[in-house]
Amino acid sequence: MMHKILLVLVGATFATLQFCGVPGSGRVDKVGDRPDSDLVTKPVDYACIDAVSTNCSVSFLSSDKTKANLTTSFLVFGGGGAPDYNEIALEKNLLYFQRTLAKLGYEPEQAAMFFANGNxxxxxxxxxxxxxxxxxxxxxxxxxxxxAATPENLQAWLATDRQANAANRDLFFYFTGHGTLNRRNADNNAMMLWYEEAVSVQQFANLLDQLPADKTVTAMMAQCYSGSFANFIYKDGNPKKSLSSQNRCGFFATVKTQPSVGCTPAVDESDYRDYSSSFFAGLSGRDRTGKPVPSADYDRDGQVSYAEAHAFAKVDEYTTDLPISTSEAWLQLRSSRLLRYQIFRQPISKLLKTARPEQRYVVDELVKRFNFNPDYSYSKNVEDFAIDNASGGDPIDSAAEQAYLTRLQMELINISMEQRTRAARNPRRIADLDRIVSCEQSSWQP
Structure with a gap:
């Protein structure tokens, strides 16, 4: 007998949300003024969770074929919150995700996909x-x-997955849509689902708690202010608390305080430049137009990990995004202005001695991009670069180039803070870091 559990989304009040990607200004107030108690107004249809009722248009249960072939469950939510910001690029992102699944040996129907208004x-x-x-x-x-991409369907699928996909050890969650900035607490931003229903970091973290404690959850989220969702690794989605008992990690298009790119009504995919495009190109070896890309197997172990796909995206994606992962957010949280000052004054080549292969790739490529000398510090290179510009050299004249410089800074901080964490020999902190990094270094490939 299937137990039916009512789940209620709880979290902080969103009285000061800034909404990203919506034409016009009225939409911000319409969304931002609603308290969390209004975010989910329709009850979950538990007849549909059972997936046996003839009244259900959607079955959340996996087929026998899926159960036999999968070690990973795939859950995808996408689209805008309303038609005026439900761009075709978001639909095409789901189609590219399906092609990526096929390239890596999965059947596209094995992914549970929910989009905007659905069917x-x-x-x-x-x-x-x-x-x-x-x-x-x-x-x-x-x-x-x-x-449809609604909170009700998110709750229902997670409730069903516990039983329908109990043998699957991993869950990969992909969100491509719009995000909101919580001006009162950027650690608890939200993703916007259909009917303009917001699901916050804390709500999402609590929803995942219904899954088995031994299931690993990996998220890839490409929306404005998505870096806030790095906090879903903590209990209640709160970075002031310890890690969740469930193993979680994730990759995000940009940091928690910045908008992202990629939501366009343009039809031609060859012009798309966004984190999703680069991440899945790195993971599968094919871009969204089907062309091969250089291998992201930087450690040469025969498979591309999530962390390696993330590294590929940092170099490949020519946008203003500042991609970040859960381990990177964890490390950067422990840095300070003084530590960053010291890091930027050490020779880059010295910092690279403890870098993992994917980190070294990012630094090497960005150093070459700006013709920096790796034997100099970041600060020295930037000073010399400024002098060259004053003498008629090529200036950094675009926001995307500025973003590449910031990505280089972030990578150097990540490498140095990991080295400092391990050198401090705090067993609990090292165990937490190892757990997050291990999750990020897994992949779809068994």
Whole structure:
């Protein structure tokens, strides 16, 4: 008999949310003024959780074929909160995810995919017609789509996964949509689901608690202010508490205080530049147009880990994004202005002595990008670069180039803070770091 458990989303009040990616200004107040108690207004349909009722248009349960082939469950949520910011790029991200699954040997239907309004037949996807240049709307066309991207479906799938996919040791969660900035507490930002229902970091962390404690959860989230979700590794999603008993890690398009890129109504995928595109290109070896990309197997162990795909994206993605992972957020939280000052004044080559292969790749590529001397410190290189610019050299004249410099700073901080953490020989901190890093170095490949 299936036990039916009612889950309630709880968390801080979002009275000061800034919403990213919405045309116009009225939408911000409409979303931001609603308290958490209003975020989920419709009850979960537990007849659909049982997946045996003829009244259900969606089955959350996996097929026997899926159970036989999977060690990882895949859960994907995407789309805007309403038609006016439900861009076609978000739909195409889900289609690219399915192609990535196929490239790595999985059947696309093995992923539980929920997008915007789901299968109700309404034209909600905004796009620019390539013929006449006008804005139009279309119906979602995603094979194997399970339903709408709503909090109810998120709760229901997680409740079902505990039983339907009990043998699967891992869960990979992918979100591609819009995010909100909580101005009162950027450690508890939110992802925006359909009907403009916000799910915060703390709510998401608590929802995952219903899964078995021995299940590993990896998240890849590509929305504005997504770095805040690095806090889902802690109990209640609170970075002031200890790590969750459940093993969790994640990768995020940008830091918690910055908007991200990639939500466009343009149809041509060859022009897309965003974290999702680069991450899955690194993971699968194929970009979203099907062209091969250089291997991201930096440690040469025969498979590409999540951490290596993340490293690939840091170099490949020519945007203003500042990608960050859970271990990197954990390390940067323990840095200080004084420590960063000291790090930037050490020779880059010295810092690289303790770097992992994927970290070395990022630093080497970004050092070459700016023609820096690795035997000099970051600060010395930047000073020399400024002198060259004053003498007629090539200036850093774009926000994307500035972002590459910031990514280099972040990578040097990550490497140095990990070395300092291990040198301090605090057993608990080292165990926490090892646990997060180990999760990030796993992959879809068994």
């Amino acid at each position: 109700d037949g309404e034209a909600t996807i905004r796009y620019i017609d390539e013929v006449d240049g006008t804005e139009k709307y279309k119906v979602p066309e995603i094979p194997h789509l399970r339903g």
